[in-house]
Amino acid sequence: MKPDKQKRLEAAGFKIGTADDFLKLTPAESELVTLRLSLAHDVRRRRIALHFTQADLARRLGSSQSRIAKLEAAEPDVSLDFLFRAMFAMGAKRREVGQLIAAV
Amino acid sequence: MKPDKQKRLEAAGFKIGTADDFLKLTPAESELVTLRLSLAHDVRRRRIALHFTQADLARRLGSSQSRIAKLEAAEPDVSLDFLFRAMFAMGAKRREVGQLIAAV
DNA sequence: AAGTGATATGTCAATTCTGACATATGTCAA
DNA sequence: TTGACATATGTCAGAATTGACATATCACTT
Helix, strand or coil: CCHHHHHHHHHCCCCCCCHHHHHCCCHHHHHHHHHHHHHHHHHHHHHHHCCCCHHHHHHHHCCCHHHHHHHHCCCCCCCHHHHHHHHHHCCCCHHHHHHHHHCC | CCHHHHHHHHHCCCCCCCHHHHHCCCHHHHHHHHHHHHHHHHHHHHHHHCCCCHHHHHHHHCCCHHHHHHHHCCCCCCCHHHHHHHHHHCCCCHHHHHHHHHCC
């Protein structure tokens, strides 16, 4: 958001902040949320780059299409284990995953 | 292991390899195992650097001393979620965690 | 409009993971 | 040796996550 727009909104009584602020997350919780979102987004990016459907990826993981949809939506009942397994199942290396996680 | 020692052992009929080889892990499984071990090791390293006992860390996580012991031992019933929560609970940032994961 | 393939959403029983607890082992100082 | 503190190991009921399935929605072609 541009600074001037933020000023105008605040003048109008709106509090502006990130979703983390809004939800009053601790720094640790915030890091975890960001991590989950990054992974979920990258799974989709990689899947599409490989021309896989969700069903294709599910088959590789011994899972189901609906679970992949939930994974990519970063739904709260999706574990980090599942997210990482999806990454590695698409050939991602620790090096690449580390870079993704470290990215600001 | 030093190369010469490995040669001697192989000459004696021993097969030398990594645990991954021995267990016949796929590359994806291998990446996951290494990831878990790296995190578990780093949790212990950080905890000790902070002069925390396992009970201290457990309290921060709303967990128990025994679960932290299992975590640091990378026992198979410990989730990646729990490992990451422990890292972040000790103040680790995504940047640092990413570097740890990316490290060869 | 109807058909087709991909993705999203909801539910649920089974599996997996968790905190809690008991207890064992280890370490070190008094 | 005893005591005090830290860590390890085992168990288990409850909580969280899973695959499977049904079905809805979307995008595109005919």
